Amino acid sequence: MQKKALKSNDSMLDTYFKQIKGYPLLTFEEELELSKQIQEGNTEALHKLVNSNLRLVAKIAGLYNLPDIPVLDIIQEGNMGLIHAAEKFDHKKNVRFCTYASWWIRQFISRFISKKRRFVRLPQRKEDALRKIQHVYHSLCQTLMHQPQNTDIARELGIPVQDVDFIVNMAADSLPFEQTFSDDETISTMDVHEDYTYNPERTLMKKISRDDTMRILGKLKDKERRILNYRYQLNGCEHHTLREIGDKLDISPETVRQIEMRALKKIRNHANELKECVYVEAI
Numbered sequence: 001m002q003k004k005a006l007k008s009n010d011s012m013l014d015t016y017f018k019q020i021k022g023y024p025l026l027t028f029e030e031e032l033e034l035s036k037q038i039q040e041g042n043t044e045a046l047h048k049l050v051n052s053n054l055r056l057v058a059k060i061a062g063l064y065n066l067p068d069i070p071v072l073d074i075i076q077e078g079n080m081g082l083i084h085a086a087e088k089f090d091h092k093k094n095v096r097f098c099t100y101a102s103w104w105i106r107q108f109i110s111r112f113i114s115k116k117r118r119f120v121r122l123p124q125r126k127e128d129a130l131r132k133i134q135h136v137y138h139s140l141c142q143t144l145m146h147q148p149q150n151t152d153i154a155r156e157l158g159i160p161v162q163d164v165d166f167i168v169n170m171a172a173d174s175l176p177f178e179q180t181f182s183d184d185e186t187i188s189t190m191d192v193h194e195d196y197t198y199n200p201e202r203t204l205m206k207k208i209s210r211d212d213t214m215r216i217l218g219k220l221k222d223k224e225r226r227i228l229n230y231r232y233q234l235n236g237c238e239h240h241t242l243r244e245i246g247d248k249l250d251i252s253p254e255t256v257r258q259i260e261m262r263a264l265k266k267i268r269n270h271a272n273e274l275k276e277c278v279y280v281e282a283i
Contacts, residue, residue: 013072020054028096035091049086049097050079056098057082060105069116074109081108129167132157216267223249224263231260 026034026049037045057078064074085101093100136156140148150168154161217225217234226249230240242253249256 016072016075017058020051020058023051023054025055026052026097031089031097032091032094035089035097038086038089039091046083046086049089050083053082053086053098053101054079056101057105060102061109064109064113066113069113074112077112078105078109081105084108126167126170129163130170133164133167220263220266224259224266227256227260228263 031049034045034049038049057075061071061074061078065071066074081104082101085097085104088104089097089100133153136153137148140152140156150164151161154164157164213234217228220228227245229235229237230245230248233239240248242256245256246253
């Protein structure tokens with residue numbers, strides 16, 4: 001019976017893959033136009049944008065190779081994330097839809113796996129503590145730019161690391177702390193819990209803001225760009241004083257200041273391109 005069920009699932013999966021391959025991929029311009037139509041309430045445009053990206057969901061779902069959860073269930077949940085992304089996608093951001101949608105697809109799949117894997121409900125106090133740990137974990141991921149250790153979480157919460165270890169282990173149930181989802185990707189227990197700090201719009205705007213800033217800096221002269229990098233800690237540079245920059249470039253601090261002012265004046269000519277990004281970062 002089990003072998004028949006597996007063959008049936010494989011057959012359904014093959015049929016599904018054949019169906020979604022029939023939907024043509026979209027160009028960047030087509031995605032932007034569909035986004036405009038979706039915001040005007042056009043449901044046909046929504047269906048077209050979603051159908052053309054079903055292969056993206058299948059690709060992401062393939063990373064979650066779980067023996068106890070059918071791939072089709074994961075794909076279905078990922079498709080819900082895809083629909084959500086299509087409804088929220090804003091053509092004004094001028095970014096490929098797959099970049100934006102991937103975040104939402106992963107988030108919906110992670111929530112689904114978290115709910116499926118939680119066989120034993122924790123006591124309320126432990127549940128509250130786990131939520132705090134999850135919140136700090138995802139916050140630190142964004143600030144540290146790597147997965148924090150339990151010691152980092154404990155330090156941030158001001159509690160013993162043993163308490164963090166205990167609660168995380170209780171929440172893990174049958175899921176190992178680190179389980180390999182594919183040959184080259186490892187996802188920890190925390191990755192299948194909902195990210196309460198998750199904000200794709202803000203993440204997207206940060207990327208757009210950085211890309212636009214780097215593009216505008218690329219229009220400056222080499223010395224102007226170097227001085228702004230040193231003054232405003234861009235491109236990984238540490239902050240330098242006018243005198244320190246002058247020593248590096250073999251010019252006077254006053255000359256450094258004048259070049260800085262000239263470079264900032266040039267950048268102000270492109271201020272409108274960055275206004276929206278600055279606004280989003282401030283809210």
